[in-house]
Amino acid sequence: MALSDRKKQILKAVVDDYVQTAEPVGSRAVVARLKTNVSSATVRNEMADLERMGYLEQPHTSAGRVPSHLGYRLYVDELMNHYSVAPTEIDQFVSTLTLRMGELDRLIAEAGRMVSELTSHPAIAVSPVAEEEAVRRFEVIQVDAETVVLVLVTTSDIIKNRICHLTFPLSDLEVSAANRALNAHFTNIPLEQLTDERITSAEYDAGADITELLIAAIDFASDVLNTVMQRDVYLEGASQILKYPEFHDPNKAMALLDCLSDRNALSLLPMPDSEHPVKIQIGAENKTSPLDNASIIMTSYHTARGAKGLLGVVGPTRMDYAKVAARLCHFAEELNHLLNHDTRR
Amino acid sequence: MALSDRKKQILKAVVDDYVQTAEPVGSRAVVARLKTNVSSATVRNEMADLERMGYLEQPHTSAGRVPSHLGYRLYVDELMNHYSVAPTEIDQFVSTLTLRMGELDRLIAEAGRMVSELTSHPAIAVSPVAEEEAVRRFEVIQVDAETVVLVLVTTSDIIKNRICHLTFPLSDLEVSAANRALNAHFTNIPLEQLTDERITSAEYDAGADITELLIAAIDFASDVLNTVMQRDVYLEGASQILKYPEFHDPNKAMALLDCLSDRNALSLLPMPDSEHPVKIQIGAENKTSPLDNASIIMTSYHTARGAKGLLGVVGPTRMDYAKVAARLCHFAEELNHLLNHDTRR
DNA sequence: ACTTAGCACTCAGAGGTATAGAGTGCTAAG
DNA sequence: CTTAGCACTCTATACCTCTGAGTGCTAAGT
Numbered sequence: 001m002a003l004s005d006r007k008k009q010i011l012k013a014v015v016d017d018y019v020q021t022a023e024p025v026g027s028r029a030v031v032a033r034l035k036t037n038v039s040s041a042t043v044r045n046e047m048a049d050l051e052r053m054g055y056l057e058q059p060h061t062s063a064g065r066v067p068s069h070l071g072y073r074l075y076v077d078e079l080m081n082h083y084s085v086a087p088t089e090i091d092q093f094v095s096t097l098t099l100r101m102g103e104l105d106r107l108i109a110e111a112g113r114m115v116s117e118l119t120s121h122p123a124i125a126v127s128p129v130a131e132e133e134a135v136r137r138f139e140v141i142q143v144d145a146e147t148v149v150l151v152l153v154t155t156s157d158i159i160k161n162r163i164c165h166l167t168f169p170l171s172d173l174e175v176s177a178a179n180r181a182l183n184a185h186f187t188n189i190p191l192e193q194l195t196d197e198r199i200t201s202a203e204y205d206a207g208a209d210i211t212e213l214l215i216a217a218i219d220f221a222s223d224v225l226n227t228v229m230q231r232d233v234y235l236e237g238a239s240q241i242l243k244y245p246e247f248h249d250p251n252k253a254m255a256l257l258d259c260l261s262d263r264n265a266l267s268l269l270p271m272p273d274s275e276h277p278v279k280i281q282i283g284a285e286n287k288t289s290p291l292d293n294a295s296i297i298m299t300s301y302h303t304a305r306g307a308k309g310l311l312g313v314v315g316p317t318r319m320d321y322a323k324v325a326a327r328l329c330h331f332a333e334e335l336n337h338l339l340n341h342d343t344r345r
Numbered sequence: 346m347a348l349s350d351r352k353k354q355i356l357k358a359v360v361d362d363y364v365q366t367a368e369p370v371g372s373r374a375v376v377a378r379l380k381t382n383v384s385s386a387t388v389r390n391e392m393a394d395l396e397r398m399g400y401l402e403q404p405h406t407s408a409g410r411v412p413s414h415l416g417y418r419l420y421v422d423e424l425m426n427h428y429s430v431a432p433t434e435i436d437q438f439v440s441t442l443t444l445r446m447g448e449l450d451r452l453i454a455e456a457g458r459m460v461s462e463l464t465s466h467p468a469i470a471v472s473p474v475a476e477e478e479a480v481r482r483f484e485v486i487q488v489d490a491e492t493v494v495l496v497l498v499t500t501s502d503i504i505k506n507r508i509c510h511l512t513f514p515l516s517d518l519e520v521s522a523a524n525r526a527l528n529a530h531f532t533n534i535p536l537e538q539l540t541d542e543r544i545t546s547a548e549y550d551a552g553a554d555i556t557e558l559l560i561a562a563i564d565f566a567s568d569v570l571n572t573v574m575q576r577d578v579y580l581e582g583a584s585q586i587l588k589y590p591e592f593h594d595p596n597k598a599m600a601l602l603d604c605l606s607d608r609n610a611l612s613l614l615p616m617p618d619s620e621h622p623v624k625i626q627i628g629a630e631n632k633t634s635p636l637d638n639a640s641i642i643m644t645s646y647h648t649a650r651g652a653k654g655l656l657g658v659v660g661p662t663r664m665d666y667a668k669v670a671a672r673l674c675h676f677a678e679e680l681n682h683l684l685n686h687d688t689r690r
Numbered sequence: 691a692c693t694t695a696g697c698a699c700t701c702a703g704a705g706g707t708a709t710a711g712a713g714t715g716c717t718a719a720g
Numbered sequence: 721c722t723t724a725g726c727a728c729t730c731t732a733t734a735c736c737t738c739t740g741a742g743t744g745c746t747a748a749g750t
Contacts, residue, residue: 026742039694044743062701071744102565137586141484143498151496152504153488158507162447163495220447238583239602242595250587250598257584371713384723389714407713407730 003074004055009034011055012079015067017318024064051220069283069317072295076280076321083326089118094334101338104128104158104303109234115331116237119324123262123313124269127232128302128309130156134190134219136183140213145169148213150220156307157187160224164216178213185299186218231309233263242297246293246316256294260314269312272300278325283317295319299328301335311335348398348419354379355391356400357424357498360412364665367590369409376490377554414628414662417640421666428671434463439679446683449473449503452581460676462584464669466660467605469614472577473654475501476589479535480566484529485558487510490514493558493559495565500533501652505569509561523558532564576654578608589662591638605659614657617645623670628662644673646680 003011013033017025020060027040027047034043047065048106050056055071067075088194090270093114105127112125137153194271204245247253281296287307297319298312312331313324348356358378362370372385372392379388392410395401400416403409412420438459445452450472459472482498491514496506583602592598604610615624626641642664643657656677658669 024742030743040742041696041744043693045693058743060746061699062740064742088733102509103505104508135487135700137488137494139484139486139496141482141496141498143482143502147502149482149496150496151484151486151494151504153486157488157492157508159494159508160448161504161506163449163502164447239599242599242602248595250593250595254584254587254599255426255594257587261584264719280653318569330680342378369713371711385713386715386723386725387721390722393715403714405730406715407711407728409713 003055004243006036006038007046007050007103009036009314010043011071014047014056015071015075015079018066019261019318020026022318024059024066026064029064033049037227067318072282072317072321076282076325079112080322083323085327089327090330093118093331097335097338101320106304106340107234108232108309109236110163111331111335112234113311114241115328117310118151119313119327120240120243121313121319121324122238122240123236124144124260124266124296124298124310124312124314126266126312127158127234127235128156129158129231130305132190133158133225133307134188135225136187138217138221140178140217141184142172142175143171148175150217152221152224154224156303158307160220161176162220164213164220164223166212166216169214172215174213181214182217182238186221189203192283198208206341210211233266234259237266239332241314244316244318246318252293256291256314259291267279269296269310270298271309272298278329280321280325293317295321295329297325298323299332301332301339303339348400351381351383352391352395353419353424354381354415355388356412357394357420358403359392359395359410360416360424363411364663367663369404372437374400374409374618400521412663417627417662418668421627425667430672430675433671435675435679438463438676439683442683449563450577450649453577453682454581456656456676456680457579457581460656460658460673461585463676464586464658465588465671466658466664466669467583467585468581469605469611469641469643469655469657469659470579470581471611471655471657472503473501473592473648473652474503475499475652478503478570478652479533480520480570481532483525483531483562483566485520485527486563487515487517487520493520495562497566497569501648501650503652505565507560507565507568509565511557511561512647513557515558518549519558523562526559531566565631574609575651578611580605586659589661589663591663597638601636601659604636608689614655615641615643617643617655623674625666625670638662640666642666642670642673644677646677646684648684660690 008028009319013030016024017033025045030043030047031038031040034271047056049064055068055074056065057068057071059066065276093111096114097107100110108125108127112123115125125165132155134155135152138153141149141151143149143163144249146166147171148164148166149161150164151159151313153159187246202316234274238260241247241254241256247256270281271280277299279298282300283295293316295317296312296314298310300308300310302308311328311329315324355375359370360377362374362378372388375392376383376385376390389653392401395416396403396410399413401410402413402416405412438456441459442452442456445455453470453472460470461468477500479500480497481500484496485494486494488494489509493505493509493511493515495509496504497562498504505622583605586592586601587598592601615626617624622644624643626639626643628637638661639659640662641657641659643655645655646654647653656673658673661667
């Protein structure tokens with residue numbers, strides 16, 4: 001059943017007011033906010049309807065109304081204003097990030113920090129990962145006789161390294177043999193096929209002496225591919241959550257923070273897809289109880305090689321969705337520009 | 346003026362009790378805690394003395410006593426028990442970290458996480474850095490025609506990488522020329538001498554074509570050396586601070602968290618030195634006001650190459666210094682073992 | 691059929707007061 | 721020097737009242 005236009009305006013007014021004040025909204029406050037000249041009694045009737053339909057809730061009999069999750073949902077999907085973002089904010093975002101171009105992990109973390117700062121909410125940044133990640137390039141760097149650094153570059157330009165202490169010294173020749181063998185036999189292979197049996201063929205090429213090194217490299221590679229799939233997660237500006245009265249209770253705040261810093265819990269996040277580039281998850285829509293009063297706005301960005309990462313913001317359900325979503329959206333777009341067009345530096 | 350033995354015992358009892366209960370400690374509670382059979386009146390007299398001397402404080406006339414910073418200081422320096430740490434905790438610490446050996450930055454972050462978990466306090470982990478950091482090894486890895494990854498290994502085995510998009514394609518020969526030039530001319534040079542003028546000599550060797558690459562590499566190197574000097578700082582388990590009643594006030598909690606995630610503020614940390622391997626900073630002993638009610642326990646660890654990093658714990662001044670310091674100490678030691686002896690993967 | 695004025699009713703929160711109890715300092719005796 | 725006893729202080733708690741915001745309902749107006 002569709003809502004009348006006036007009901008929608010009233011719902012919108014309730015949300016807008018509640019977002020600002022954090023106090024239940026009474027009929028008079030709604031009247032003050034509406035352009036149309038109706039009496040508070042009329043609004044009361046409408047609000048009673050809206051409550052019956054599940055869009056509003058009443059903390060107790062003689063209090064104003066508060067939006068329910070359903071109410072927020074309708075607001076977000078249909079009613080909210082679409083903000084534009086101040087150019088100065090975008091400038092700030094871009095210029096801070098430009099300094100970090102090239103160091104992808106730092107860049108992502110820094111993007112999270114900026115988002116958090118500019119939205120006044122905790123932010124989550126998830127490092128990018130391609131659908132089919134594989135090792136594109138190995139490099140064995142010898143740092144002393146028995147120590148090498150293994151560096152690998154994945155399909156989506158993620159760079160990982162690991163230091164590796166061997167039990168025997170290695171000659172220059174062996175190092176370059178290992179390099180050749182690794183790049184010849186173990187690049188551009190999806191994770192599933194990167195199994196130990198492949199080592200046999202490589203051994204043949206490179207000489208059995210360096211098997212230990214090869215095993216370490218393959219180990220590392222499959223480790224990396226595994227953990228890259230798990231993604232790096234950065235939680236920035238966590239303390240901001242304490243600004244919101246709904247998280248003044250230390251237990252609630254702690255539950256939320258713990259949940260946000262647990263990367264496993266993040267798999268429950270609303271993933272944006274092509275249909276909904278900005279995904280908004282409101283309160284109990286997610287199953288994890290600590291997130292009951294929390295909403296998450298998520299969007300994605302992508303690198304030049306098409307790997308997708310996430311950028312999101314967490315706040316109380318009573319959140320200025322319009323403003324925050326707009327900012328998040330713009331920032332993600334700017335990040336895309338940075339990652340894709342600005343090839344210099 | 347030295348304190349009588351009994352006064353010390355009473356001070357110790359007050360601290361021990363207060364640490365447990367978070368409530369001002371009365372004379373009766375002290376009597377219950379002391380082995381010696383004295384009356385509460387006697388204890389009251391002694392406590393009045395201790396207050397006059399500045400070791401105790403009274404929130405209000407009819408309340409028990411609370412240790413002052415001075416009281417904690419004396420407790421920490423002379424009075425506290427020396428705990429031993431349960432082997433199971435150490436095992437847990439070591440076995441979790443062993444999985445991360447080789448990826449230094451992850452290892453350090455993970456160590457922080459474990460410390461936080463096992464002490465129930467937020468933990469700070471600072472990545473290691475040697476006194477005189479320099480680039481030990483460069484490596485230019487070509488990933489496609491116009492893209493290279495610059496990897497560098499510093500004196501203390503810190504590995505950093507940066508992706509670098511050039512404005513022209515690069516041949517295999519040029520890449521290896523750049524590699525040779527970089528390693529020949531720019532390794533083992535302290536930061537101060539790593540200036541652009543050195544590029545001239547390298548150009549000569551490698552051919553002017555790759556100047557852009559060389560400049561990027563040197564840029565990167567000096568960047569890295571600069572930021573390595575600034576160190577990576579990991580704050581783990583921040584939310585734990587909310588468990589302590591002294592930080593139930595969201596403003597205080599936020600001020601502290603903000604301060605802890607600000608790496609500049611961390612320069613004010615108590616650095617452990619050879620004389621005091623475990624440094625304890627109590628409340629207002631540090632100048633930053635948000636840390637008024639907070640204490641920090643810090644210790645250091647070092648890598649095989651002698652680079653020193655920090656591991657620390659933050660809590661309310663009312664903190665179980667004995668237990669926490671003991672654990673922190675042991676964990677740092679274990680970290681040293683891992684970093685220095687266990688050269689196998 | 692919708693709107694609105696009026697009114698009785700509800701309830702959370704503010705403010706005030708009394709009470710209990712923990713703890714003190716002081717005094718005087720052991 | 722220690723301790724029992726006692727008067728005193730002060731917070732925290734409970735309980736009360738009162739206020740005001742906000743409601744739902746009814747009945748009259750459009």
